[in-house]
């Protein structure tokens with residue numbers, strides 16, 4: 001039982017009237033002691049919940065990377081070039097690698113695409129997941145050509161014998177299988193059973209698929225549940241995390257354009273990851289997949305789940321702002337992407353409040369009227385013309401020693 005502040009004050013006053021100060025002090029020692037213990041215990045358990053699922057998922061190797069069992073959460077994306085076009089797919093994958101992508105998925109709808117995996121693999125440096133729909137032969141062909149993992153829905157590849165053939169091939173090569181279910185293709189019987197597309201239905205569907213693979217005596221699996229409904233998606237992950245110890249690939253599917261996709265993904269992934277759930281992530285956006293990587297890194301670093309990279313903070317601007325702060329902040333954000341520094345950079349709009357408001361940043365710039373300031377941990381270290389601010393910040397970052 002907890003007591004809110006005003007209730008505690010009323011209670012304290014009534015005790016004082018009835019029994020005097022000594023009793024109040026004695027009782028409140030116990031109440032405070034209770035509250036402190038409650039706070040410590042709840043913090044302890046919350047921390048345990050946050051840590052527990054991710055730390056106890058099965059460890060699965062994908063190519064030369066390892067996920068599950070508390071290993072770092074890896075960022076995935078998917079190419080949107082035809083996989084048959086080796087040049088275009090390699091070029092896009094290399095750009096994604098450069099941005100920080102750690103696992104890439106390529107669709108394999110044709111034999112030509114499944115065969116292209118072999119050539120693509122030779123020219124990229126991160127594990128490749130072959131995405132298979134309907135045709136089990138593409139799964140086998142992709143694995144024979146070096147796919148590090150396959151993504152299938154065992155419910156739509158044509159029956160038990162086909163699943164067995166795919167699992168046999170995966171087993172021989174120790175290749176993990178990602179079992180995916182999507183709210184858009186939830187089985188009719190589960191939609192009817194749960195009165196619509198629900199988190200419970202998605203979890204039941206996913207566990208049914210997992211069982212199909214387990215019945216073939218294989219357990220190198222990763223599960224993914226996708227829904228474009230953020231709350232259903234988050235709830236499904238919470239339920240699944242209580243029922244399975246396979247690593248989870250998490251993401252909000254069909255999240256939308258840069259604007260709405262980023263917001264939905266940040267909210268959904270934020271809820272899921274903060275509960276200690278999720279071993280790999282994808283931010284699904286309609287646009288250049290490089291944007292997915294930038295957003296995924298930001299979500300992970302905001303949640304304290306990944307270190308490294310400069311965090312740029314900037315003020316919202318107000319009537320005091322006399323410089324093009326929007327342009328400056330965007331330039332700074334682009335500029336810092338090349339630095340592997342774990343620091344905070346502030347971009348502030350005025351010389352009056354800027355230095356104070358940038359106090360928590362390691363370094364910052366603040367604009368004035370035609371001139372600007374360079375600030376280090378809230379202290380002004382240099383004054384210069386506005387046009388030199390960006391270059392001055394760059395020089396500081398180039399020579400950063402902490």
Ligand code: SF4
Nearest residue numbers: 315318349350353354
């Ligand atoms: S830092 Fe200055 S310009 Fe920016 S919001 Fe604060 S007062 Fe306004």
